[in-house]
Amino acid sequence: MTNFQEMAKEIKNLTPIPAVTMSLLKVVDDPNKTMDDVTNIIQYDPAITADVLRIANSAYFGLKYPAETISDAANMLGTDRLVEFVLLKVASKIIQGPLGGYDMHEGALWQHSVSSAIIAKQLALQLGLPHSCSIFTAALLKDIGKTVMDKYVKNAYKKIYNLVINENFSFMEAEKKVIGVDHAELGGMMAHLWKFSPKMVMIITNHHLSREDTVKDKDTIVVYIADCICMMMGMGVGADGMAYRFHQQAIEQIGISADDIVTIIANVIPQMKEVAKLLKMF
Incomplete structure (x- = not known):
């Protein structure tokens, strides 16, 4: 059985993303959605409902009157923030552990993924893109392929490293050459298996802009640039971070400046601290 066949079998046996x-x-990017559409989904999952109410009623928010229902929490937090908390909670179970093949300690992938999502959402709002929640989610889960790829990368690390050092491959190009698939492609397969939207599958699969036509898709570019900014900041950077292809035309395509990037970097650090503090309450 080839590496690819083994990985395909493995992703079919993964615990699925919760139905909620x-x-x-x-519904998150449906322009006609209402707060009721969101709360009606969450309220039928007892565990997530309990988590949301716990965080809404924490000292952090200091409510005068406790939130007793998901609707109360949504009114206080806002619909988008409520959805983001649920997605962050779910993602933390998938991307929390260490990844030895990528030289990432426990929590490093989580740190990188969450900071990417925060930056991508900020960029999406700044650019007026209509699907900011999907962009947030795609950025958050763009590296899920690494969770399955990790042991294969670890076993083939010498071959991958040789291609990176001696033949000027990017780490992802070396993954594909040695293993037969790269982590972005595998992440796209996982997203497809979990029935993510075609758009989100496309963004996850191409978040390194490996396909030339994706440089024209602003949603994908935003996720890519968020990833690059995290690399610049050293947020959860693993072994692959030192062999990264940068696409200058992506910056030019959406028209952000160096000053914009500096502002984004200044904003993301306090937001990361807030998210880490809140998620400890879950």
Whole structure:
């Protein structure tokens, strides 16, 4: 059995994304959605409902009157923030552990993924893109392929490293050459298996802009640039971070400046601290 066949079998046996998450992803970017559409999905998952109420009623928010229902929490937090908390909670279970093949300690992938999502959402709002929640989610889950690829990368690390050092391959190009698939492609397969939207599957598969036509898609560019900014900041950077292809035309395509990037970097650090603090309450 080839590496690819083994990985395909492995992703079919993965614990699926909770049904509540799948339902949320179908409505978050619907321009006609209402707060009731969101709360009606969440309220039927007892564990997530309990988590949301716990965080809404924490000292952090200091409510005068406790939130007793998901609707109360949504009114206080806002619909988008409520959805983001649920997605962050679900993602933390998938991307929390260490990845030895990528030289990432426990929590490093989580740190990188969450900071990418925060930056991507900020960029999407700044650019007036209509699907900011889907962009947030795609950025958050863009590296899920690494969770399955990790042991194959670890076993083939010498061959991958040789291609990177001696033949000027990017780490992802070396993954594909040695293993037969790269982590972005594998992540796209996982997203497809979990029935993510075609758009989100496309963004996850191409978040390194490996396909030339994706440089023209602003949603994908935003996720790519968020990833690059995290690399610049050293947020959860693993072994692959030192062999990264940068696409200058992506910056030019959406028209952000160096000053914009500096502002984004200044904003993301306090937001990361807030998210880490809140998620500890879950």
